[in-house]
Amino acid sequence: MIFFSLSSGLFLGWSLGANDAANIFGTAVGSRMIRFRTAALLAGLFVTIGAVISGAGASDTLGALGAVNALGGAFTVALAAALSVTWMTRLKLPVSTSQAIVGSIIGWNFFTHNPTDWHVLKNIALSWVTSPILAALFSAVIFIAFRAYLKRIRLHLLHIDMHTRIGLIMVGIMGAYSLGANNIANVMGVFVSVVPLRDFHWAGWVITGREILFFIGGLAIALGIFTYSRKVMETVGGSLLKLTPTAAFVVVLSEALVLFLFSSVTLHNHLQAWGLPALPLVPISSSQLVIGGVLGIGLVKGGHGIRWRVLTEIAAGWIATPVLAGVISFILLFIMRNVFAMTVAGAT
Amino acid sequence: MAILFKATKMLESKIDHFLDAVSEGNLVFKQGIQDYLENNHNRFAEHVANINRLEEAADKLRREIESALYEQSLIPEQRGDVMRLLEASDDVIDTAKEVLLQLDIQQPRFPREITGDLRRLSEQVMQAAEALVLAARAFFRNISAVKDHLHKVYFFEREADNLGMTLMRTIYGGSASLAEKNHWRYFITVIDSLADKAEAVADLLGIYTIKRTL
Numbered sequence: 001m002i003f004f005s006l007s008s009g010l011f012l013g014w015s016l017g018a019n020d021a022a023n024i025f026g027t028a029v030g031s032r033m034i035r036f037r038t039a040a041l042l043a044g045l046f047v048t049i050g051a052v053i054s055g056a057g058a059s060d061t062l063g064a065l066g067a068v069n070a071l072g073g074a075f076t077v078a079l080a081a082a083l084s085v086t087w088m089t090r091l092k093l094p095v096s097t098s099q100a101i102v103g104s105i106i107g108w109n110f111f112t113h114n115p116t117d118w119h120v121l122k123n124i125a126l127s128w129v130t131s132p133i134l135a136a137l138f139s140a141v142i143f144i145a146f147r148a149y150l151k152r153i154r155l156h157l158l159h160i161d162m163h164t165r166i167g168l169i170m171v172g173i174m175g176a177y178s179l180g181a182n183n184i185a186n187v188m189g190v191f192v193s194v195v196p197l198r199d200f201h202w203a204g205w206v207i208t209g210r211e212i213l214f215f216i217g218g219l220a221i222a223l224g225i226f227t228y229s230r231k232v233m234e235t236v237g238g239s240l241l242k243l244t245p246t247a248a249f250v251v252v253l254s255e256a257l258v259l260f261l262f263s264s265v266t267l268h269n270h271l272q273a274w275g276l277p278a279l280p281l282v283p284i285s286s287s288q289l290v291i292g293g294v295l296g297i298g299l300v301k302g303g304h305g306i307r308w309r310v311l312t313e314i315a316a317g318w319i320a321t322p323v324l325a326g327v328i329s330f331i332l333l334f335i336m337r338n339v340f341a342m343t344v345a346g347a348t
Numbered sequence: 349m350a351i352l353f354k355a356t357k358m359l360e361s362k363i364d365h366f367l368d369a370v371s372e373g374n375l376v377f378k379q380g381i382q383d384y385l386e387n388n389h390n391r392f393a394e395h396v397a398n399i400n401r402l403e404e405a406a407d408k409l410r411r412e413i414e415s416a417l418y419e420q421s422l423i424p425e426q427r428g429d430v431m432r433l434l435e436a437s438d439d440v441i442d443t444a445k446e447v448l449l450q451l452d453i454q455q456p457r458f459p460r461e462i463t464g465d466l467r468r469l470s471e472q473v474m475q476a477a478e479a480l481v482l483a484a485r486a487f488f489r490n491i492s493a494v495k496d497h498l499h500k501v502y503f504f505e506r507e508a509d510n511l512g513m514t515l516m517r518t519i520y521g522g523s524a525s526l527a528e529k530n531h532w533r534y535f536i537t538v539i540d541s542l543a544d545k546a547e548a549v550a551d552l553l554g555i556y557t558i559k560r561t562l
Binding site: 031032033151154155156157158159161162244245 | 353356359360363421422423424425426430487488489490492560
């Protein structure tokens with residue numbers, strides 16, 4: 001029963017792996033700088049490690065938005081998010097699993113008459129807007145510094161190529177770790193409080209139930225990467241991500257840094273301890289970070305050739321995706337409870 | 349880390365050797381023309397042998413570099429550009445060899461009044477090709493310096509064109525037979541074509557440099 005209930009989350013994880021791994025290794029694989037097998041292995045491994053080690057922060061935020069308290073409810077919420085992502089992808093609209101899961105949880109809140117924490121929602125919505133802006137800023141600064149550095153050191157073209165390859169692998173690993181840490185909340189966050197997995201003790205180590213859950217979610221993402229992301233990575237060259245390998249290095253590094261900023265509990269606590277503004281630990285969209293990163297480089301180069309329409313589509317997605325997911329979630333919860341007699345909410 | 353860069357370093361060295369061969373070919377070309385005009389037959393024969401050797405070495409190196417670029421899937425973004433650049437640079441040394449070979453085979457007897465200008469033409473053509481080699485080296489190592497050399501290629505190519513025109517006017521204004529005039533004109537055209545080849549490579553380099561700085 002538990003695995004059936006987790007299936008919707010695992011499907012969401014598979015879909016995330018299939019689509020979002022291209023945001024990390026897309027250009028490297030598309031331009032044949034790195035072999036797909038190497039990229040998939042590294043992405044799958046580090047997404048899972050990131051999910052298990054650093055996945056708690058963003059997951060707690062989703063829990064604060066709406067405490068889904070029944071296994072049937074968690075299944076339906078994840079299913080609604082997965083269906084919204086699939087539907088919007090088929091309509092070729094920019095979509096993010098982070099935005100779909102938030103809408104879906106709010107749909108559950110409405111259906112079960114549970115209050116939505118508007119302060120948390122405000123923080124989440126602000127993060128969606130600020131994260132691509134931050135990625136653009138990081139990307140612009142890193143790009144300027146990187147360009148000046150390359151000009152100063154005068155490396156041979158072939159040496160730059162080899163350094164870029166190594167750099168793409170390093171930032172890819174970093175990006176995969178951060179993606180797992182940040183986006184595992186979308187895949188498994190709603191199941192945390194309802195799946196009764198016990199802590200696992202082995203050789204003096206304790207693996208908590210939540211970490212086991214995140215590990216399973218990480219495996220689903222890794223499966224998505226291995227089974228379906230090749231096509232996405234290899235076709236990514238002709239789309240938005242058509243970047244030179246050096247520009248891709250800058251974009252993926254910015255993406256990884258922003259994902260990490262919005263996921264790391266340790267960094268969050270340190271920033272707060274030093275009296276610095278800490279970013280909320282919120283699941284954000286890696287695709288939108290890439291767009292922000294590309295935009296940052298585009299602006300440094302004078303802003304020619306930037307497709308401003310893409311930005312308006314993203315902004316529309318901030319509203320359309322959660323609304324659609326919320327409506328689907330509400331309808332599915334109604335069907336699950338009244339047609340399949342599923343318990344979608346526990347006693348509050 | 350050193351192992352990772354071993355193949356890269358070997359290829360870098362091959363590219364350097366290729367450009368060295370093109371550059372040396374330019375110098376041999378200039379010396380060859382001067383020795384031919386001064387009737388130093390033995391030295392001219394040495395230059396013909398040298399340019400043959402250099403052209404063969406450049407061809408071999410170019411093929412090795414192209415194979416390595418594909419086999420090791422290096423510089424996927426610029427691979428096509430680099431290969432075209434090497435092939436076009438190879439055309440420069442091919443042309444230089446062709447000029448010296450034709451001089452050796454056809455043994456034209458140039459009138460005394462044009463030998464000075466012919467010598468100057470070969471120098472200008474050589475300087476255009478030399479500036480091109482420097483631009484190509486900069487493309488690999490110091491992209492911002494490419495333009496500093498490209499404008500020299502264009503300058504010397506223009507000068508060579510003007511001198512070629514002056515030479516042809518002098519030839520056709522003279523009293524030699526039409527057959528002799530056409531024979532001399534052929535050599536002026538092929539010598540000048542070396543600068544045109546250098547200009548064509550410079551055009552490619554200009555575009556590749558813009559692509560790389562983006």
